[in-house]
Amino acid sequence: MCKCKFSYKTSTSNLKKHINKRHPTITLKSTITASESDTHIYRSKTDNGESMESAVDNHPSTSKQTQIACQANAPIRITQTKVDSFSNILQTKISARQKNKIDRKLLYLCVKDLQPFSIVADTGFREFVAALNPSYQLPERRIISKTLIPALYEECLTNTKNLISTGKTFCVTTDGWTSTNNTNTSYVAVTAHFLNKEFNLISVLLECSAFEKGHTAENLAAFLLKAATKWDIQDKIVFAVSDNAANIQKALQLVRWKNMGCVAHTLNLIVKDGLKNERITLILEKVREIVRYFKKSTISNNKLLRYQENTGIETPLKVILDVATRWNSTYYMLERFIRLEEAIKSTVAIIDKELPVINVEEWNIIKELCLVLKPFEDASRALSGDTY
Structure with a gap:
């Protein structure tokens, strides 16, 4: 090593720069084992290949300036004014x-x-x-x-445009919905699907924006054509899938895209029609009234949860209320209602509220109804994915 000498008052920047520039093979190894120990070890190799260790003592010095000597055949002992000096010099800015x-x-x-x-x-x-x-x-x-x-x-x-440019032909799916908040804002989305060279299905959301105009076939057709033109695929669309509403079906005819009603939506219509059975409708109304009460009453809901805890259930469940526009939410409501049968019966019996009584026969109908709806739920879930 060299025999350079450096002086310092408040920092060791000069030493750090010298070591990094002239002795890059030296690495710092901490040997601090207690608060009394304040020594670091430098490891390096001499010209003949032998390993050399140099000790650095970080105990405070009584002198304002300390001379540091780098000698080839002797340990280097450095006395510093701060215990954390080396942690400071090793902290570098990120690139x-x-x-x-x-x-x-x-x-x-x-x-x-x-x-x-x-x-x-x-x-x-x-x-x-x-x-x-x-x-x-x-x-x-x-x-x-x-x-x-x-x-x-x-x-x-840019990346999405480049990705879409690799597609030769496209199928598009579109749907609309209304937000559940107080704004009641309507939205329409358009998604493009195509196969890449590896025959993998690629799906890209082209448009999802508020639709402030009336949901007429003409307005929807203009929206669809604008979205396709924006991505330069208007002449590459070979098929379109939507729900079975008359306005969107006519809109697809206006833009001259071959179309087919969504299978999952068709299943939804079939099941909703089946649930219109008079006996089933009465039972569902009873279930909904009980569910609404538990969701509205914090005290009763806590009793329902406490009953489950007392019976050894580690994660108590809450009731689920269905949504009129989605039949599968009715299935989820009934399935949860069955799982909480004993808890609901016991809780309803002790609360001060007149609620509908579900007899044994009606409980059996609810269970049978869930068995019938389960295959439809499985099919809808599979068809609602984007990898089938």
């Missing part, structure tokens, strides 16, 4: 590439988990990030919304 990688993970957090951009200003989150990597500086909320997200959007848009 631009590393920061960009972490920034993208932050954007993924916001986009994937629907986290607000303001999370970067939250004290707890900032401390959490600092604990993971003190060198990383979180971007400001304004930078995220004005710079990072728009840049990521453009990148995603």
